[in-house]
Amino acid sequence: MAGADSPSAALRRRDLCARGIRLAGKMRSDVVDLLDAYVERQGLDASVSVAAVEGVPLAAVERWDEQTGTQRLLENLAAYRAFRGLLAQMLEEQQEQLGEADTALGQALAAVLLQVSAFAYHLEELLQLESRGPPSDEEDGPPPRPQGIFEQKLRGLGVLRELAQWAVRSARDLRQLAKPGPGTGLAPSPAESP
Amino acid sequence: MCWSLKELIAPEPVQKQPVVAWGSAGSGGKEGAKIPDLSSEGWSSSQKNPLDVYENLGTPQGLWTGGEMANPVPSACCVVLAAVVVVYAQRHSQQDSHTQYERVGADVTMKCGSMDWDAAVTWTVNGTDIDESHLNGSYLILKNVDLSQSGQYACYEGSSWHLKYQTALKVGTPPREPVLMCRSNNYPKGFYCSWHLPTPTYIPNIFNISVIHGTKEMVCEKDAVPKNRCHIRYLQLFSTVKYKVTLTVTNALGKNYTTVTFDEFAIVKPDPPESVVAKPVPNNPRRLEVSWQNPSSWPDPESFPLKFFLRYRPLILDQWQHVELSDGTSHTITDAYAGKEYIIQVAAKDNDIGTWSDWSVAVHATPWTEEPKHLTTEAQITETTSASTSSFMAPPTTKICDKGAVVGSGAVAVCWTAGLVVAAYSVLFI
Numbered sequence: 012m013a014g015a016d017s018p019s020a021a022l023r024r025r026d027l028c029a030r031g032i033r034l035a036g037k038m039r040s041d042v043v044d045l046l047d048a049y050v051e052r053q054g055l056d057a058s059v060s061v062a063a064v065e066g067v068p069l070a071a072v073e074r075w076d077e078q079t080g081t082q083r084l085l086e087n088l089a090a091y092r093a094f095r096g097l098l099a100q101m102l103e104e105q106q107e108q109l110g111e112a113d114t115a116l117g118q119a120l121a122a123v124l125l126q127v128s129a130f131a132y133h134l135e136e137l138l139q140l141e142s143r144g145p146p147s148d149e150e151d152g153p154p155p156r157p158q159g160i161f162e163q164k165l166r167g168l169g170v171l172r173e174l175a176q177w178a179v180r181s182a183r184d185l186r187q188l189a190k191p192g193p194g195t196g197l198a199p200s201p202a203e204s205p
Numbered sequence: 206m207c208w209s210l211k212e213l214i215a216p217e218p219v220q221k222q223p224v225v226a227w228g229s230a231g232s233g234g235k236e237g238a239k240i241p242d243l244s245s246e247g248w249s250s251s252q253k254n255p256l257d258v259y260e261n262l263g264t265p266q267g268l269w270t271g272g273e274m275a276n277p278v279p280s281a282c283c284v285v286l287a288a289v290v291v292v293y294a295q296r297h298s299q300q301d302s303h304t305q306y307e308r309v310g311a312d313v314t315m316k317c318g319s320m321d322w323d324a325a326v327t328w329t330v331n332g333t334d335i336d337e338s339h340l341n342g343s344y345l346i347l348k349n350v351d352l353s354q355s356g357q358y359a360c361y362e363g364s365s366w367h368l369k370y371q372t373a374l375k376v377g378t379p380p381r382e383p384v385l386m387c388r389s390n391n392y393p394k395g396f397y398c399s400w401h402l403p404t405p406t407y408i409p410n411i412f413n414i415s416v417i418h419g420t421k422e423m424v425c426e427k428d429a430v431p432k433n434r435c436h437i438r439y440l441q442l443f444s445t446v447k448y449k450v451t452l453t454v455t456n457a458l459g460k461n462y463t464t465v466t467f468d469e470f471a472i473v474k475p476d477p478p479e480s481v482v483a484k485p486v487p488n489n490p491r492r493l494e495v496s497w498q499n500p501s502s503w504p505d506p507e508s509f510p511l512k513f514f515l516r517y518r519p520l521i522l523d524q525w526q527h528v529e530l531s532d533g534t535s536h537t538i539t540d541a542y543a544g545k546e547y548i549i550q551v552a553a554k555d556n557d558i559g560t561w562s563d564w565s566v567a568v569h570a571t572p573w574t575e576e577p578k579h580l581t582t583e584a585q586i587t588e589t590t591s592a593s594t595s596s597f598m599a600p601p602t603t604k605i606c607d608k609g610a611v612v613g614s615g616a617v618a619v620c621w622t623a624g625l626v627v628a629a630y631s632v633l634f635i
Contacts, residue, residue, distance in 0.1 A: 036557065060447075071444035075393070172445050179470070179557050180443040186508050 020140050021191075027140075028189035031133045032182050038126045039178030045119045046171045052109065052116050053164045061169040066154035068093045070176035075183075083184040084138050085146070090177050091131040096154055097170045098124040104156075104163045127174070130181070137188070303372035306408055306457035307350055308379065315345040317360035318370035325363030331356045350376050352407055377408030379459025385452045387465060390502050392473045392509060392555065397436040398425065400452050413453045419446040444469055473559025475511060476500035478534070478551045483570035490543040490572050493517070496535040497551050497565065514552045514561060519545040520569075531556070546571045 050057045063069060068090035072078070078086075102120045109116065157163045307313050317326045322342040328335040335358075339346055347354060359371040381403050389396035398414060416423040416437055425435035445468065453462040478497040486492035495515060499506045510532065516525040519542050530536055541547060550564040 039557065069445075071441045071446070073441050075442045176443045176445055182557060183508060186510070190507065 024137065024140050025189055027133060027137050028185040031130065031137070031185045032189075034126065034130055034133060035178050035182040035185065038123070038130060039175055039182075041119070041123055041126065042171055042175045042178060045116075045123055046168075046175060048116055048119060049167060049171055053167065055164060055168055059165075059168070061165055061172065064157075064166050064169050066093065067097065067166070067169050067173050068177070070173055070180045072180070075180075078184075078187075080188050081138075081141060083188060084134055084141075087177075087181050087184055088131060088134040088138065088146070091127050091134065092148055093154070094127045094170065094174055094177070095124065095131060097166075098127060098174075100154065100156055101167045101170060104167070108160060108163075123174075305372045305374050307374065307376050308458055309351060309376055310349055313345075313347040313350055313374070314341075315347075315358060315360070315372065315374075316370070317343045317345075320360070320362065320369055326369065327361045327363065327366075329359045329361070330354075347374075350374075352376050355407075375408050375457075377406045377456065377458060378404070380406050380410055380454040380456055380461045382461050382463050383412070383452050383454045385450065385463050385465050387448075387450055387467060387472050389469075389473045389559070390476050390500070391504050392475075392559070393439055393442050394504050395436055395438040396472055397428070397434055398450055398452070399431070399434040401433055402454065406456055406458070408456050408458065410454050410456045413455070415451045415453075417449045417451075418444070425450075439469070442469070470558035471560075473555050475553045475555065475559075475562045476502045477562045477565040478513065478553050479565070481549070481551050481565045481568050483547070483549045483568045485570060485573035486537070487573055490574055491539060491541050493538040493541050493547060493549070493570050493572055494535070495538065495549055495551070495568075498534060500553060500562070503553075510556045511553045512556050514554070515549065516551075516564070517541075517547050517549040519547055521545060541572045543572055544574050 047057075049055075070090070072086075098120060102117065102124065105117055105120060157166050305313075305315075315328075317324065317328075320326055320343045322344065324343045326340075326343045328340065328345045335345065343360070345358065345360070355374055355376045357371065357373050360369050361367060362369050383400050383402055385398060385400045387396055387398040398416075400412065400414075402410070412433070414425050414435055416425050418441070421440075423437050423440070425437050428434040428436060447466050447468050449464060449466045451462060451464045453460065477500060479500055481495070481497040483493050483495045486494050495517075497513070499511055503509070503511065512532070513530045513534070515528045515530060515536055517538055518525045526538075526540070528536060528538075538547075538549075547570055548567050549570065550567050552561045552564050554561045
């Protein structure tokens with residue numbers, strides 16, 4: 012494995028960041044469309060406030076500009092791994108609730124799940140470039156499922172809203188990472204050093 | 206108010222009379238009003254002004270007591286002056302000053318202080334006597350007041366002209382629901398909210414703003430300029446929790462408020478791009494090179510890149526052409542109409558969130574055109590004709606054939622050729 016500060020590692024990181032930014036943008040666009048469809052199909056009010064639900068990673072962060080690159084990657088990876096489990100549960104719930112009546116929603120959910128998985132993999136690759144590798148994907152078990160159908164729908168709404176926010180945050184995080192020099196929290200390569 | 210000289214001349218020596226000196230009327234109290242320096246005339250300051258309640262009226266600032274007068278002519282002048290001052294002091298002595306706010310259209314009744322209803326009084330407004338038809342006994346009745354009736358009202362006892370009551374009447378309206386707008390033009394640093402009243406109230410208003418994010422109340426720091434604006438720093442980014450901003454406006458006649466609720470991304474709207482420049486491209490009659498800069502208020506375009514929307518049209522047409530640009534701060538227009546002046550504008554938007562900025566200041570530019578050539582001889586016409594097939598533009602000084610200048614059949618052929626060339630260019634421009 013190339014060292015974190017080698018020219019090839021820097022190029023690889025820049026390439027991964029650029030592709031990650033594009034993936035995050037596409038993911039956000041698809042999640043926003045999915046959100047509209049979900050609200051409509053599940054009979055929800057788009058303006059309803061959803062309280063923070065256990066297990067749904069919140070995109071909100073204080074002092075975002077002070078985070079190191081490693082912090083950004085770790086927080087992103089933890090979030091997308093959590094979203095992977097949540098979306099898988101939502102897919103099951105949707106099939107239980109709507110069955111074959113709405114394959115379009117199911118397909119859209121599956122497509123977003125695929126993008127989330129791909130993005131998580133992307134983040135793992137970026138962390139691989141650092142002196143520390145990505146944390147193991149310990150299976151703590153699936154997140155707790157809400158009891159009632161309405162609670163499941165509300166949680167689904169909360170999941171998609173937070174995922175849309177994360178997609179924006181991830182693009183910003185990757186742009187910070189792609190910047191050369193100090194402040195990214197990643198060691199710059201000799202070629203990049205002033 | 207008139208009085209005889211006899212009344213003005215005081216029977217006692219002047220030094221025993223309190224004399225008041227004051228600033229110019231309406232000087233607004235302590236600030237700006239100057240106490241005349243009478244010390245050179247034998248007067249000295251004795252005590253601080255006991256009439257501070259008249260601050261807002263620019264009334265007497267200090268008390269001066271007089272000294273002995275040696276010269277009879279100045280003495281007479283001083284006696285007259287002293288008498289005038291005494292009368293003025295008595296008129297303005299020890300009366301409370303009020304401010305009274307009333308709604309447009311209201312009926313207003315003013316009592317003359319503690320005077321009985323049947324007391325003989327005179328009311329004035331801004332120093333002018335009010336006709337007795339507006340009086341009900343000693344009460345002043347103003348029906349259906351309008352804005353022009355705002356002013357300083359005073360009531361004097363009939364015979365003594367003692368001032369008994371005065372008030373500043375301010376006619377206005379309670380505030381209507383204010384207009385409130387919040388926007389982030391410097392994301393991710395923070396956002397600002399600005400407000401105004403849809404119609405004036407004509408009396409002073411106090412604005413109070415509260416900003417709540419979830420359960421947290423945030424501080425909105427007032428801007429020095431403009432006064433109807435405050436800004437908030439983001440404590441969190443990427444939050445799904447909405448912001449709730451409530452603006453309350455209060456004046457002496459009432460209160461109103463408005464609330465806006467929004468999420469972090471929705472209010473992001475950059476300022477327009479700056480320094481837009483459009484230039485012709487040499488030897489390219491259909492191109493214009495446009496460049497601009499990020500708005501200076503956008504703090505970190507590297508981490509929060511902007512995308513741009515460019516629109517352009519020739520002045521002679523109404524329809525715009527549009528181009529969206531995801532990166533860079535320049536663009537080359539390649540389909541401009543040759544020789545036509547263009548108007549060009551640019552707008553900006555965060556790459557991911559928010560709305561488009563307003564359009565930038567418009568710039569004008571005309572694509573490059575070939576230098577015109579002068580045709581004065583037959584040889585030059587021939588030269589132009591042979592060169593015209595490789596050029597877009599006919600030289601503007603190209604002359605249409607003049608019969609008087611035609612000599613011989615060869616010249617006629619050249620004229621026809623030149624005319625055909627000009628016609629061909631005309632078709633190209635349509």
